[in-house]
Amino acid sequence: MIRFENVGVRYGNGPEILRDISFELEEGGFAFLTGPSGAGKTTLLRLMYLGLRPTRGLIHMFGEDIATLPRRRFPDMRRRIGVVFQDFRLLDHLTTFENVALPLFVDGKRPSEYADDVMELLSWVGLGDHANAYPPVLSGGEKQRAAIARAIVGKPRVLLADEPTGNVDPALARRLLRLFVELNRLGTTVVIATHDHQLLNAAPQARIMTIRDGRLTMTAGGTP
Amino acid sequence: MIRFENVGVRYGNGPEILRDISFELEEGGFAFLTGPSGAGKTTLLRLMYLGLRPTRGLIHMFGEDIATLPRRRFPDMRRRIGVVFQDFRLLDHLTTFENVALPLFVDGKRPSEYADDVMELLSWVGLGDHANAYPPVLSGGEKQRAAIARAIVGKPRVLLADEPTGNVDPALARRLLRLFVELNRLGTTVVIATHDHQLLNAAPQARIMTIRDGRLTMTAGGTP
Amino acid sequence: MSARPSGWGRAGPVFAGRNILPRAHAPLRTFMVAMTVMCFLAAMAAGGMFMTWQAIDTWKAGVVSEATAQILPLDDSPEDVKKRVDEVVRLLRGTEGIRSVRVLSMKENRDLLKPWLGQFGLLDDLPVPRLVAITLDRKNPANIEALDGLIRVKVRGARVDAHGHWVLQLSDMARTAGWLGVAILAGIALAAAILVAWAARAALESNRETIEVLHLVGARDRFIARQVEKRFLRAGFLSALAGVVVAFLIFALLAFIAPSEGIREGAWNMLFGDRQLALRTYVTWAVIVIAATTISLASARTAVIRILQNMFRQG
């Protein structure tokens, strides 16, 4: 599903952030990505969602080498990947509902088709009352939940979540994790970058990828 | 030091987010502010840093009623308060060094006076190598640490930190908490809004303020 | 903390207008103001140019449509001269293509000759020719040469002259004024094009974040470009139109209340009068609106493509 071979990344002329990363994540896998702040977790996720080309190495996703993928194929690829960004990346001029429905909207679906689904998802993440609020008036945790909802609304085949529970309380974090686990059970490959050790413990079946000093180590873990 | 009397807040015509908040925090106190996501923690901090006027009630800070404080006195008041914003609020066009030194710069100090102090602080929070980097290229945790450094660089008499460890690993979180405790020992009143229960446990002397359904409860706690 | 009003109160969970670029933010509004102001200037310049051209045409036509008949005194008695003058007037009145005929009084005659013959009492005695001012029908002017031949034969010592000399000079002047007007219009149009293209680009640049997010959630380049075009087509067209409408209103006001009769008439003809003139004005104004909108569209489109292509290359 996702296969890295000797991938290296450096930004500009800076030091190499990621060095010789090689791993494979099978379809339907569930993995946590940890490591100290600034280790390169976000960078690794950016490689996976085509947000950054590696300096060297090969990255296969869905059986294709994304380093040689032509630009016009990007949208198709992206529609199969849901991303929760660390800084949320919500559009301030759209309501929470519109933000969450955005992947469906750009896919050409009509609001009448997806309105109910989106509202249900919003309720699930606790934003039912805020569907018509704009992101600037949401609390930090509410923004994070809107970002999560947007990432999973299209039922992506791969979900990449960058620190998705940094701004919510532990109870809510476990609730959101259940959402990811549920999605994983339906076949989605899930990668969650997090510092939250309690979250790691709450999903014991997951593999744990740790980045330290630019190198990746991976626990065996079991697929569900 | 900080005294709330029957404070209530509602945004526009929305529901009352905070209701009848009354508490007093003595000079040199240390308090954690918790509560579920969307409870009103950020709102309460905004009241304290003059970022929002209460709909009703009295707020005394430094012995003055800030509801009737004229605008031109705000800057003096603000210079005694350091704030770590939940969304960091770094200026993208300034380097990390310049962002952190901003409170000193607007206070009229000369770079030559504070350059060493700022660099030392940056090293302490692990940003020594990133002094000349701009915020858009920092990792999430690095931005958060820059925001913390900016809040404490002016040795404020009150420090308000909103979720200051949501994007850093547990080890770094404890290191940053030590920074707050150290500052508190030197006389700064500290209020930290957080979901991180491990952080709560790491500072047992602190009082814990919990917001739930718009109401505040407060544990007794002991001053250090 | 933001100045944005709290987000309550929108009715349904729909994409308002189904356009997902921000409705109005400062850079887009600047673009719109720039479009309005520059299209206003261009429309004013075009209108002013047409009015000047027309004023010159009118003047030229006035001169062209004038001619003079001269009757030499010869050695006749004043009564005989008068008879010959009456004969000329009769002939002229009978000719098609002549609107009016007027015999200049002796005083007028003298005044016309004054610059050359001086204010001497002597002019009374000098045998000066009698002049008849002829105004031709502009639409269907009489042939001056044929008329001249006729009059010469029919009346002794009489002839008809066109004011050809002046016409030539005026044509030169008109040509100069025409080119000057075109140069001014071209200058303003160029300035407008630069400013409008730039403002469109800047307005789009400030949507970079939105474009990136759209791309990240799987929008195709074509979809994003169409959103941008929709937004700029609407904003640009309406703003350009507003500028031209303001120019129209100013000229319309001139047509009614300008202090000078000439300007009033010129503005009237340009806007409501002569069908061909009015058509020329409106077509030019339409071209201004279309050109400005096209330029801003093209500029925004180029910018969006550049943003999309440069996105996510490296770091």
Added chain:
Amino acid sequence: MSARPSGWGRAGPVFAGRNILPRAHAPLRTFMVAMTVMCFLAAMAAGGMFMTWQAIDTWKAGVVSEATAQILPLDDSPEDVKKRVDEVVRLLRGTEGIRSVRVLSMKENRDLLKPWLGQFGLLDDLPVPRLVAITLDRKNPANIEALDGLIRVKVRGARVDAHGHWVLQLSDMARTAGWLGVAILAGIALAAAILVAWAARAALESNRETIEVLHLVGARDRFIARQVEKRFLRAGFLSALAGVVVAFLIFALLAFIAPSEGIREGAWNMLFGDRQLALRTYVTWAVIVIAATTISLASARTAVIRILQNMFRQG
């Protein structure tokens, strides 16, 4: 992910230029382009207006500095007339304030009278007055009335006329052209003021976040306003100057390579020639730059004060 270059490579930990508003971002650059373009247009309009005025002045001066002496044939023999003409010329040549004197040939005389007296063979026989063209010294013209008195006394049947009639007409025209130029300049200035004020406000609006953060870390309103003013003073002034300099270069080019001698001379006089004309041009251009900068400064200042005062009121 952002297009900003990775932030390495700045040397020291200092505030570059000690101005903490962003150096150049799209809205500020739009403001700068608007300043340049509008100041360019205003400077071109002012220059064009001055050149037109000057052309009219030159024409007027040409007419004013001309006069005619007439010598009536009376009943003299041609030789006697010639003597009297020579006498007039001698007198005129001896008068101060006259640059040149020229006796018109018989043919010229006849050509001048042709429009009125026709192309009859008769003119040869008619006793037409002889004309002498006089060109006055523009700086120190002779007094025409005194001259007329003198000539009348000294030479029988002679007199001197100024072209007063034409001067009056030309003054009217010059006044009209002058007001037209002022109206055009005023229109462009107004459009420029609106656009520039708006662009400045928009550029500032897009710094709202920065202003809020500055305020939050304890900056005084005065400090923030000063930062804004520094930024807009510099950006606005330089852009306005650039626009005027481009206009200057275009006129300078005209002064050297314009196809028409008149335009060449006009542009030259306006820029480098007559000290007073040049001074007027440069002062006007300076006023344009100063006014544009002031307007943008005032607009930005008003905007920053409004942002500061509306900040943190409620929600």
